[in-house]
Amino acid sequence: MRQSNGYIIMYATILTVVCGVLLAVASEGLKPLQQANIELEQKESILSSVFTLEKGDDVAAIYEQRVKSYVVDAKGNVVDGKKVEEVDVVEEYKKPVEQRLLPVYEIVSENDPNVIDSYVLPLRGYGLWNNIWGFIALDKDLNTVKGVRFEHAGETPGLGARIATEEVQQRYVGKKIADGSQIVAVQMMKGEGNDYSDSPHKVDGMSGATITAKGLNNMLTEYLKAYESFFKSKSSNKQAVNLNK
Template sequence: MRQSNSYIVIYAAVLTIVCGGLLAMAAEGLKEKQQFNVALEQKKNILSTVINIEEGQDVNRLYEQRVKQFVVDFNGDVRSDVKPQDVNLSVEYKKPAKDRLLPVYEFVNESDSSKVDNVVLPVYGYGLWNDIWGFVALESDMNTIKGVKFDHKGETPGLGARIESDPELQARYQGKSIYEGDKLVSVTMMKGEGNDYSDDKHKVDGMSGATLTAKGVNNMLSDYLQSYERYLKKKKTNS
């Protein structure tokens, strides 16, 4: 039996409302778990810049024991009115550097929590196609890179996406220096791949076929390390 047009329209509308309601309920019910998983993943990324995370390790407990987190401004002053989890880097990135809120994660010594072994700094930028971001861990000298962890939203698979998927590429930054004397010069990923920059503290080997992504990483590091420079200088002075 052929149904009228009004019946089809009403049926489709009711079906849409019911399905939409069920999806909304499911999303709301899973919201807390999703937020927990996002926070856990960030903690893993922060910790992985300074130590190896073993399978089955209690990340939340380790993070609580070893990480002190806070926010500073461009002048390196602590902002006690803001928590790191409330800072949206994709929003802060679009602001002038002097107006940004800058989360800091200090990795403290296992036996002496008053001693900071490493400082982990979030970085944010733009690659070839979309946003890129990550964390840079520095040794206690506030100069030598302990490790990095990069991620991206839409870089080319197998090429620029290697900034996230290739541990060997991220390991190229270990031991490099962001200062040359008293001048902050950052670290530059060079064009091409297969070159040896072991004697240059400010250069790392690049990614074949991903020059624009490499430029995005370079700009991201330079931009955000300069944003944190006054905090780094204060930290060195206090140390």
């Protein structure tokens, strides 16, 4: 029997509402799991910027044992009562540099939790098409790069997207972020296939990805300079740090 137009419209409306409600309920129910996965992925990125994680490693347990964290302001002062989990780097990136809250992750020795092996700092910037972000790990001298992890939202596959590859990220290991007392970061140069092993502040570029490389350079420079007061406070040893797990 042929149904009226009104019946068809009513049926479609009810079906749409029911499906919408079911999707909303499912989305809300999955939120805790999604958030847990995001947090675990971030912990993995922080740890893997310093050392290689093996397949099957308990990332959450290693993070709990090896990572201590706190938040500083642009003057290098620890923000009491503020935990890194409460800092949204995406939102902080929208603020002027001098107003940002800056998370700090200390990686402590496996054998002695009072010995700091390295520091890991979050990064955020803009590439050719969209946001880029990641972490940089510095040795306890707060100058030597131990590792980096870069990610992107939409850089060109095979070109700018290579910032997320191990081959490109390894170029930064052992480089220096400071020249004397001045932060100069590490600059990715134009062109590819050049040897910068004798230059502490330069790495080889990516063919066809000049704008992404510039975005990467800007991100590193901006964020490392934002932490400059913190670096000085740690070097002078004038500030006691209250650690928040």
